[in-house]
Amino acid sequence: MVEQSQNSPSENQTQQSHLDQEIVSVESAKAYWHANLRLLGKLLLVWFVVSFGFGILLVDWLDQYSFFGFKLGFWFAQQGAIYVFVGLIFIYAWRIHNIEREFGIDDDDPINPGEEK
Amino acid sequence: MTTQMLTYLFVGLSFALYIGIAIWSRAGSTKDFYIAGGGVHPVVNGMATAADWMSAASFISMAGIISFIGRDGSVYLLGWTGGYVLLALLLAPYLRKFGRFTVPDFIGERYYSKTARIVAVVCLIFVSFTYVAGQMRGVGIVFSRFLEVDVNTGVVIGMAIVFMYAVLGGMKGVTYTQVAQYCVLIFAYMVPAVFISIMITGNPIPQLGFGSEVIDGSGLSVLEKLDGVLMDMGFSAYTEGSKSTIDVFAITAALMFGTAGLPHVLVRFFTVPKVSDARISAGYALAFIAILYTTAPAVASFARLNLVDTVHNTAYEEAPEWFGNWESTGLIAWQDKNDDGIMQYGAGAAMSPTKPIFTDQIGSHGQRVLENKPTDSVNEVYIDRDIMVLANPEIANLPGWVIALVAAGGVAAALSTAAGLLLVISSSISHDLLKKTLMPNISDKQELLYARLAAAVAVCVAGLFGIYPPAFVAQVVAFAFGLAAASLFPAILLGIFTKRVNKEGAIVGMLIGLIFTFSYIVFFKFYAPELNSAEYWLLGISPEGIGFIGMLLNIAAAFAVSKVTAAPPIEVQALVDDIRIPSGASIAQDHG
Numbered sequence: 001m002v003e004q005s006q007n008s009p010s011e012n013q014t015q016q017s018h019l020d021q022e023i024v025s026v027e028s029a030k031a032y033w034h035a036n037l038r039l040l041g042k043l044l045l046v047w048f049v050v051s052f053g054f055g056i057l058l059v060d061w062l063d064q065y066s067f068f069g070f071k072l073g074f075w076f077a078q079q080g081a082i083y084v085f086v087g088l089i090f091i092y093a094w095r096i097h098n099i100e101r102e103f104g105i106d107d108d109d110p111i112n113p114g115e116e117k
Numbered sequence: 118m119t120t121q122m123l124t125y126l127f128v129g130l131s132f133a134l135y136i137g138i139a140i141w142s143r144a145g146s147t148k149d150f151y152i153a154g155g156g157v158h159p160v161v162n163g164m165a166t167a168a169d170w171m172s173a174a175s176f177i178s179m180a181g182i183i184s185f186i187g188r189d190g191s192v193y194l195l196g197w198t199g200g201y202v203l204l205a206l207l208l209a210p211y212l213r214k215f216g217r218f219t220v221p222d223f224i225g226e227r228y229y230s231k232t233a234r235i236v237a238v239v240c241l242i243f244v245s246f247t248y249v250a251g252q253m254r255g256v257g258i259v260f261s262r263f264l265e266v267d268v269n270t271g272v273v274i275g276m277a278i279v280f281m282y283a284v285l286g287g288m289k290g291v292t293y294t295q296v297a298q299y300c301v302l303i304f305a306y307m308v309p310a311v312f313i314s315i316m317i318t319g320n321p322i323p324q325l326g327f328g329s330e331v332i333d334g335s336g337l338s339v340l341e342k343l344d345g346v347l348m349d350m351g352f353s354a355y356t357e358g359s360k361s362t363i364d365v366f367a368i369t370a371a372l373m374f375g376t377a378g379l380p381h382v383l384v385r386f387f388t389v390p391k392v393s394d395a396r397i398s399a400g401y402a403l404a405f406i407a408i409l410y411t412t413a414p415a416v417a418s419f420a421r422l423n424l425v426d427t428v429h430n431t432a433y434e435e436a437p438e439w440f441g442n443w444e445s446t447g448l449i450a451w452q453d454k455n456d457d458g459i460m461q462y463g464a465g466a467a468m469s470p471t472k473p474i475f476t477d478q479i480g481s482h483g484q485r486v487l488e489n490k491p492t493d494s495v496n497e498v499y500i501d502r503d504i505m506v507l508a509n510p511e512i513a514n515l516p517g518w519v520i521a522l523v524a525a526g527g528v529a530a531a532l533s534t535a536a537g538l539l540l541v542i543s544s545s546i547s548h549d550l551l552k553k554t555l556m557p558n559i560s561d562k563q564e565l566l567y568a569r570l571a572a573a574v575a576v577c578v579a580g581l582f583g584i585y586p587p588a589f590v591a592q593v594v595a596f597a598f599g600l601a602a603a604s605l606f607p608a609i610l611l612g613i614f615t616k617r618v619n620k621e622g623a624i625v626g627m628l629i630g631l632i633f634t635f636s637y638i639v640f641f642k643f644y645a646p647e648l649n650s651a652e653y654w655l656l657g658i659s660p661e662g663i664g665f666i667g668m669l670l671n672i673a674a675a676f677a678v679s680k681v682t683a684a685p686p687i688e689v690q691a692l693v694d695d696i697r698i699p700s701g702a703s704i705a706q707d708h709g
């Protein structure tokens with residue numbers, strides 16, 4: 001195996017400027033990451049419960065209940081879980097953006113940083 | 118105007134639109150070609166992702182499959198949507214922050230290894246080619262049925278169109294044509310769905326009609342009626358599953374994790390301006406996808422009810438026109454076992470072998486005569502699952518323009534996915550294989566030329582697969598997900614959420630996941646198909662679901678190997694810290 005540095009000078013510059021990195025302290029980066037993991041944990045729990053839980057593992061038990069003309073488990077498996085999925089992504093996008101603002105590491109309007117913050 | 122002419126008109130207009138967009142959005146740099154310049158609006162990207170994602174399989178086959186397997190069809194609905202939650206929460210924002218061009222780019226840099234990059238390229242090409250072959254075939258089928266041209270001519274026309282906008286426009290051309298294709302395909306899917314929902318339940322919203330009462334005065338809901346009718350005919354109830362719970366669980370998981378690991382979907386999130394845009398864009402993508410995915414199961418139940426009503430106990434000579442149309446394409450067949458001239462439809466295979474083999478003769482009622490031997494079951498009718506969506510407008514007696522629209526929609530679905538796949542194949546060759554590995558000194562212009570050449574070659578290879586479909590294509594498309602779940606998904610996930618997993622761990626993990634999953638599938642599908650039943654499967658998991666186990670093995674191996682080898686270098690750990698913080702990514706755009 002031949003390994004070498006992957007950076008070539010003609011590559012599109014995608015690393016951010018040093019100036020930007022200095023604004024974020026190590027502690028706030030860590031605190032942000034933990035807040036993010038906690039939020040992810042909660043949302044993924046919901047993701048698991050509505051799909052693998054209600055739609056697969058508990059489907060026969062839920063099917064005894066009726067829901068707008070559907071058996072409930074069947075509805076989760078073929079309709080409900082999908083609606084919840086869409087909701088989860090938007091909730092995450094909204095909640096994490098607030099958390100980022102709190103820690104001052106959001107990506108709002110980088111050209112005029114004075115405006116948003 | 119005849120339906121035939123309308124179809125030519127609709128398909129022709131949609132092609133003119135795609136080509137117009139391609140000319141308008143030509144790519145001028147590798148950045149345009151790989152990631153559309155990086156300035157795509159999140160809603161636009163969401164729509165393009167939805168078209169990229171919804172293939173001929175989603176548009177043509179999915180409702181048909183659900184229609185025949187009922188509740189077990191949930192694996193596709195859950196698997197192919199739930200993966201977007203993982204994508205939006207766990208992968209897309211970080212890959213956008215990383216801010217390069219391809220998925221192997223990330224794996225190569227995070228695992229500081231050319232070997233890891235090459236392994237990722239191999240996984241990517243393998244996954245994408247199995248998938249693209251099915252798309253080209255889908256284009257051919259739509260052409261042969263609706264435009265009455267030869268399947269192969271259809272494939273060649275499809276290739277020419279994709280060639281125009283993928284090779285000229287790259288990601289930029291593909292993005293904007295995919296937006297147009299999304300509009301065409303979703304409109305084409307919803308119009309017949311709304312009509313059929315009104316016809317059967319009186320409710321114009323299919324998702325609600327799905328749970329409503331049938332308007333035949335019986336007072337039964339759609340699903341109750343369907344369960345009853347099917348059980349009378351010897352089928353199992355529509356709302357009951359027949360697969361084991363563990364198998365349903367594993368297949369759903371393999372499809373979900375595979376969806377999140379598919380390179381042609383991931384790369385779409387490299388095209389938006391900001392990290393927060395990547396997240397919101399995934400939300401829009403899933404919302405656009407959910408419109409079709411919540412309609413499909415409703416269409417599936419309506420179509421099944423409709424089909425049973427129309428076909429069962431109907432004299433062949435009185436069968437509606439569509440029956441004969443589809444019989445002539447070979448997707449429907451009837452074998453009059455009891456010589457009464459009436460079609461009996463029921464459970465079990467109608468003939469042996471299952472797929473019809475036609476002779477040139479015409480039977481006493483005008484049907485095409487079959488070589489197949491009749492089976493013992495009462496069922497006399499063979500119906501290919503793929504026709505449910507395509508034949509639906511005809512079954513429901515909808516006007517000619519709806520039928521024409523569905524043809525244009527089917528072609529849009531197949532072309533948009535094919536273009537997205539061809540693009541990730543070509544960029545992984547020109548960027549990861551040539552620029553980053555074999556010929557690091559080429560200029561941006563040369564790299565762009567190679568990207569176009571690679572796209573052109575990939576289009577031709579995909580076309581050949583469409584014209585000479587290898588017998589295994591239909592069987593392996595579903596397995597592309599298992600392979601993506603077992604190889605790429607864990608490598609990306611661990612690359613973001615751990616700093617400890619190193620190049621040795623990632624390479625061994627990817628190889629174990631890929632080889633294990635691949636061998637299991639090949640063993641049961643090709644080497645010993647006679648053993649392909651639950652009693653021989655590992656833990657009762659079918660080859661469709663084994664990617665989930667492959668993924669777990671990949672993760673376990675990556676951790677174990679990383680533990681006994683050196684930690685990643687400090688720069689790589691800093692890279693991981695950096696991609697976890699959303700701010701700063703936008704500055705990269707200023708260099709475009």
